[in-house]
Amino acid sequence: MIKFEEAFEIVQNAAKPTLKTERVHFIDSLGRILAEDIFSDINMPPFNKSAMDGFACRKQDIGNELKIIEVLPAGSLPKNKVGENQCVKIMTGAIIPEGADCVIMVEYTDEMPDGNVQYTKKSTNSNICYFAEDIKKGELVLSKGLEIKPQHIAVMASVGTVRPLVSLKPRVGIISTGDELVEPERTPSLSQIRNSNGPQLAAQVVRSGAIPNYYGITEDTREATFSVITQALNENDVILLTGGVSMGAFDFVPEIMIKTGVDIKFRSIAVQPGKPTIFGTFQNNTYIFGLPGNPVSSYTQFELLVRPLISRLMNNEPLHKTIKIPMGAEYTRRKSERKSFIPITISADGKVYPVEYHGSAHIHSYVLADGIVSIEIGKEKLEIGELVDVRQI
Amino acid sequence: MIKFEEAFEIVQNAAKPTLKTERVHFIDSLGRILAEDIFSDINMPPFNKSAMDGFACRKQDIGNELKIIEVLPAGSLPKNKVGENQCVKIMTGAIIPEGADCVIMVEYTDEMPDGNVQYTKKSTNSNICYFAEDIKKGELVLSKGLEIKPQHIAVMASVGTVRPLVSLKPRVGIISTGDELVEPERTPSLSQIRNSNGPQLAAQVVRSGAIPNYYGITEDTREATFSVITQALNENDVILLTGGVSMGAFDFVPEIMIKTGVDIKFRSIAVQPGKPTIFGTFQNNTYIFGLPGNPVSSYTQFELLVRPLISRLMNNEPLHKTIKIPMGAEYTRRKSERKSFIPITISADGKVYPVEYHGSAHIHSYVLADGIVSIEIGKEKLEIGELVDVRQI
Numbered sequence: 001m002i003k004f005e006e007a008f009e010i011v012q013n014a015a016k017p018t019l020k021t022e023r024v025h026f027i028d029s030l031g032r033i034l035a036e037d038i039f040s041d042i043n044m045p046p047f048n049k050s051a052m053d054g055f056a057c058r059k060q061d062i063g064n065e066l067k068i069i070e071v072l073p074a075g076s077l078p079k080n081k082v083g084e085n086q087c088v089k090i091m092t093g094a095i096i097p098e099g100a101d102c103v104i105m106v107e108y109t110d111e112m113p114d115g116n117v118q119y120t121k122k123s124t125n126s127n128i129c130y131f132a133e134d135i136k137k138g139e140l141v142l143s144k145g146l147e148i149k150p151q152h153i154a155v156m157a158s159v160g161t162v163r164p165l166v167s168l169k170p171r172v173g174i175i176s177t178g179d180e181l182v183e184p185e186r187t188p189s190l191s192q193i194r195n196s197n198g199p200q201l202a203a204q205v206v207r208s209g210a211i212p213n214y215y216g217i218t219e220d221t222r223e224a225t226f227s228v229i230t231q232a233l234n235e236n237d238v239i240l241l242t243g244g245v246s247m248g249a250f251d252f253v254p255e256i257m258i259k260t261g262v263d264i265k266f267r268s269i270a271v272q273p274g275k276p277t278i279f280g281t282f283q284n285n286t287y288i289f290g291l292p293g294n295p296v297s298s299y300t301q302f303e304l305l306v307r308p309l310i311s312r313l314m315n316n317e318p319l320h321k322t323i324k325i326p327m328g329a330e331y332t333r334r335k336s337e338r339k340s341f342i343p344i345t346i347s348a349d350g351k352v353y354p355v356e357y358h359g360s361a362h363i364h365s366y367v368l369a370d371g372i373v374s375i376e377i378g379k380e381k382l383e384i385g386e387l388v389d390v391r392q393i
Numbered sequence: 394m395i396k397f398e399e400a401f402e403i404v405q406n407a408a409k410p411t412l413k414t415e416r417v418h419f420i421d422s423l424g425r426i427l428a429e430d431i432f433s434d435i436n437m438p439p440f441n442k443s444a445m446d447g448f449a450c451r452k453q454d455i456g457n458e459l460k461i462i463e464v465l466p467a468g469s470l471p472k473n474k475v476g477e478n479q480c481v482k483i484m485t486g487a488i489i490p491e492g493a494d495c496v497i498m499v500e501y502t503d504e505m506p507d508g509n510v511q512y513t514k515k516s517t518n519s520n521i522c523y524f525a526e527d528i529k530k531g532e533l534v535l536s537k538g539l540e541i542k543p544q545h546i547a548v549m550a551s552v553g554t555v556r557p558l559v560s561l562k563p564r565v566g567i568i569s570t571g572d573e574l575v576e577p578e579r580t581p582s583l584s585q586i587r588n589s590n591g592p593q594l595a596a597q598v599v600r601s602g603a604i605p606n607y608y609g610i611t612e613d614t615r616e617a618t619f620s621v622i623t624q625a626l627n628e629n630d631v632i633l634l635t636g637g638v639s640m641g642a643f644d645f646v647p648e649i650m651i652k653t654g655v656d657i658k659f660r661s662i663a664v665q666p667g668k669p670t671i672f673g674t675f676q677n678n679t680y681i682f683g684l685p686g687n688p689v690s691s692y693t694q695f696e697l698l699v700r701p702l703i704s705r706l707m708n709n710e711p712l713h714k715t716i717k718i719p720m721g722a723e724y725t726r727r728k729s730e731r732k733s734f735i736p737i738t739i740s741a742d743g744k745v746y747p748v749e750y751h752g753s754a755h756i757h758s759y760v761l762a763d764g765i766v767s768i769e770i771g772k773e774k775l776e777i778g779e780l781v782d783v784r785q786i
Contacts (some may be wrong), residue, residue: 026577030596047583047726051752053644073613075573077690091644093573093686095584134755139605141757147786150600150757154688155594157577158586158756180468180486184419190440191470192553193487200547203423207543220466251446251484293486295547321763323716324743350717350780359444363551364534366544370714387743393542 001268004304004339004379007279010265011305012280015151015312019170019237023163026156029148032166035316038142040159043132048096052127055109055117056100057087058293062124063118072097087117103127135159145317147209167314173236174201175228177253178243178293179220196244196295196363204302206312210238220244225256233282237313240306245292253290254278262288270377272338273297273360277305287313292361294325300341302371303393308321317371322389331375331382339377343369344390352388369393396770397732398699400662400672406697407658407674408705412563416556419549422541424709425559425604431535435550436525441489445520448502448510449493450480450609455517458509465490480510489521496520499703528552538710540602560707563603566629567594569685570646572613572637581767589688590635597695597744601703608703613637618649625633626675630706633699636686646683647671649761663770665688665731666753670698680706687753693734693765696786715782720745724768724775732770736762737783745781762786 002010009040021035050056057066065086070080082088090103102124109177110118135141141155156164176198184194196218202212213236218228225244232239244253257264262280269277270360274297280292289306290300294296326353333340343365344352352373357365369388375382382388395403419664422543443449459480463473463504467486474480475492483489483496497512498520505511528534534548541559569591576586588610595605606629611621618637625632637646647660655673662670667690671683682699684691721744726733734746736758745766750758766782768775775781 027592027595030599042581044586046586073573074571075584075613093571093586129752134751134757142760150593150596151692151756151762151786153596154589154692154756155760156588157592158688159588160577160580162578178486180466180469185552185555187544187553188435188439191468193439193486194438194552194553196547198552199420199545202420203543203546206423220468295551299544299547318470321739323718323739325716325718346714346716348714358527359522363544364527365549367535367548370545393544 001270001275003267004271005062007266007269007277007306008305009288011279011309012215012312014265014287015309016285017313017315018285019313019315020168021165022168023165024155024161026164029156029164029166030150030153032148033209033316034142034144034146034148034152035315036069036162036165037140037144038156038159038161038164039182040135040137040139042159043137044135044158044339045131045133046108047133049129049225050090050094050096050103051128051129052103052105053092054090054103054106054127055087056090056096056103057082057123058084058100059102059126059333060102061085062119064103065112065118067116101126103130122253136275145315147316151166170237170310170313171235172205172210172211173213173215173232174198175215175232175237175239176203176217177225177241177243178217181217181243183217184231197293197298200295200299201240201302202300204307205310206308209314210310222252222256225253226259227254229260229262229288233286233288237286237308238309239286239288240291240302241289242291242298257288257290270338272303272340274304274341275338277301279305284354292360295363296366299362299366303372303391304341322391324387325352325389325390327382327384327386329353330384331381333375336378336380340375341372342375344371344373346370346390353391366393394661395659396661397664399702400659400670401698403658404672404680404702405705407471409678410706410708412706413561413578413709414558415561416558417556419546419557422545422549422557422559423543425600426709427535427537427541427545427557428560428708429540429558430533430537431549431552431554431557432747433530433532434566436506437528437551438522438524438526440521441524443483443485443487443489443496443520444522445496445498447483447491447496447498447520448480449483449496450475451477451493451521452495453516454478455495455497455512458505458607460509463490478646479547494521519576524751537552537713538708540709540745560709562605563630563703564628565598565603565703565704566608566632568608568632568634569610569636570613570618570634571610573666574610576610590686590691593688593692594635594695597636597692597700598703599712602707603703610672614643615649619652622649622653622681626655626681626707630679630722631703632681632683633684635683635684635691637683650681650683653713661727665729665733667694667697667734668731670694672698685753688756690753690760691758692756692759696784697734705763715784716748717780718743718745718783720775720777720779720781722746723777726768726773729771729773733768734765735768737764737766739763739783745783749784759786
């Protein structure tokens with residue numbers, strides 16, 4: 001049994017970002033991981049640009065009546081140069097005409113009977129966005145490894161990157177084991193329960209930016225388990241097995257993994273929930289987890305270990321962040337030989353409260369949870385006001 | 394000009410959740426808004442269930458050698474009753490046999506030469522998950538209005554809800570205006586810029602759980618604007634226009650909106666960025682925003698006003714949460730007559746830092762931002778250590 005931090009390092013160090021890449025239309029790139037650096041092909045602004053609707057003129061003339069010599073919408077080229085006591089009626093986004101060094105805001109001007117303009121204030125900002133002040137041509141605007149959000153799509157649009165290179169989504173095989181399981185469509189008999197783990201993992205895989213590949217419920221025999229693992233190793237980048245990894249007589253998953261050629265890196269972690277978590281690699285480019293059969297355990301270990309592995313495979317930097325928030329209530333536990341992960345809510349006034357939690361089969365504890373908080377080995381209590389790292393879920 | 398809080402209330406009160414619903418397979422329901430309450434069709438656990446791999450026996454016998462009378466995998470029905478100094482070898486998830494009141498963990502047992510089992514500790518927990526302790530048959534497990542996450546998919550799986558009712562995704566029309574705009578595929582001439590607003594809004598719409606419907610760049614004429622708004626009002630639940638809403642001579646969008654039958658509710662908000670934001674309704678079931686042409690302004694007002702409207706239309710409760718985090722650096726501004734929204738990052742030690750920000754055309758300020766923080770009217774400074782509401786983006 002190893003510590004969580006060791007397990008995390010082992011998984012991260014094993015992960016080789018050998019995934020292929022593809023080009024997609026930038027509109028379809030939301031949530032993908034950028035696989036190239038993007039540079040600007042233009043200066044921004046591309047010219048001295050009016051930041052306001054108003055009148056472009058010379059600062060030294062703003063006390064005087066100004067004659068309108070041109071009306072300039074955005075998108076047009078100015079035809080005239082602005083001279084003494086002259087102005088150009090200008091729209092936001094239009095090019096500042098030669099000669100002008102400021103734009104007086106339309107809100108603070110009076111139109112005179114002769115059609116001239118009089119500014120009603122004593123001073124003005126320039127109200128000009130200057131050539132290239134935001135971005136210079138050739139400048140790096142987006143870095144490789146970024147998870148693409150709407151604001152990055154705006155940047156790609158502005159620099160004309162219409163088909164960015166992104167990492168392929170890893171394929172993640174999901175294999176459920178356990179003869180007590182039936183698929184959710186069926187009504188379980190007395191000794192059965194529905195398979196909630198498989199669908200939950202599939203949704204977690206989607207949320208991580210990868211593609212789930214479900215293999216159904218495998219019969220609890222050595223032959224069926226060997227066969228499905230062998231097939232899945234050939235078809236996926238990551239494989240998640242649930243169940244069959246603890247100490248029961250029918251829990252032969254580790255033995256079968258080895259038989260299929262998997263190099264097992266660890267067999268259990270000093271965490272709660274999720275102690276009997278197995279991790280191994282196959283031919284240095286396929287990663288396999290044996291996750292506990294309990295839905296809270298498998299949910300938690302997916303978020304803690306599998307999701308960061310998927311991010312690493314796609315070269316995603318930085319990894320999923322945690323946020324420090326103070327506890328709003330005390331949390332105590334009797335045993336402290338493992339690192340615990342507990343579901344919590346965040347209150348409107350920004351405090352962390354543990355939710356009612358009966359243990360690793362209690363999926364309902366996560367229905368209203370906003371995040372997961374950890375408590376270290378040897379620590380029995382989280383105090384009110386103590387800052388804790390919240391992993392949002 | 395109204396305050397932001399008033400604008401928010403006007404939009405929220407105008408929003409009528411009249412959207413239709415549909416049933417989807419629960420595996421495909423990630424991120425959708427649940428449109429029905431879901432009740433459990435079973436008790437959970439459905440029987441007294443072993444929480445461990447071990448031996449089911451009577452607590453009063455744990456000091457004695459126990460005779461194994463049966464091996465019981467999960468998914469099987471027990472055949473025997475456990476009597477004095479007897480036990481059943483039991484797997485996690487299996488039914489506790491009659492007579493037994495605890496499970497001793499396999500880790501703390503010795504196998505004796507005669508095949509009997511001897512427990513090596515003095516006491517034991519019951520290690521039983523009792524019938525219906527987590528959920529009772531008929532109990533409410535998921536509430537209408539929830540945004541569906543992986544853990545909710547697990548709950549649906551466990552109670553057999555394979556085709557949940559969800560809200561239809563609102564259709565959101567996006568109309569870009571501005572003769573200075575060209576689509577990102579093109580290289581802009583001197584007076585032009587690429588349209589970054591349209592693609593950014595489309596991505597924001599997707600992230601909000603709605604369907605974007607892009608109308609391209611509309612020519613800056615009254616006729617073209619009237620025509621595209623009229624068409625869009627017939628085809629969408631929400632319409633977003635960008636540009637053409639400030640005080641320039643070509644900014645006739647409000648006038649045209651009224652002509653198409655839109656009831657304008659407000660024309661500007663005391664915020665920065667995003668002051669010239671218009672909101673109106675059409676026939677009480679269509680909502681139209683005129684957003685500023687600057688990409689930071691439109692981005693921000695989408696997150697502040699449009700996203701909560703979309704949530705409301707889908708009956709999503711609770712709305713997008715903010716989190717209270719302390720400032721790690723001071724922030725000051727010269728003018729305070731408007732409520733400001735500024736991009737920030739959250740540091741590893743849980744503090745908020747403003748990012749460099751040149752104003753509403755500076756989309757690059759948002760590239761590395763983790764969130765948006767507001768500063769109230771009349772307030773010129775955010776102090777170090779001051780708790781601020783962070784809207785994560």
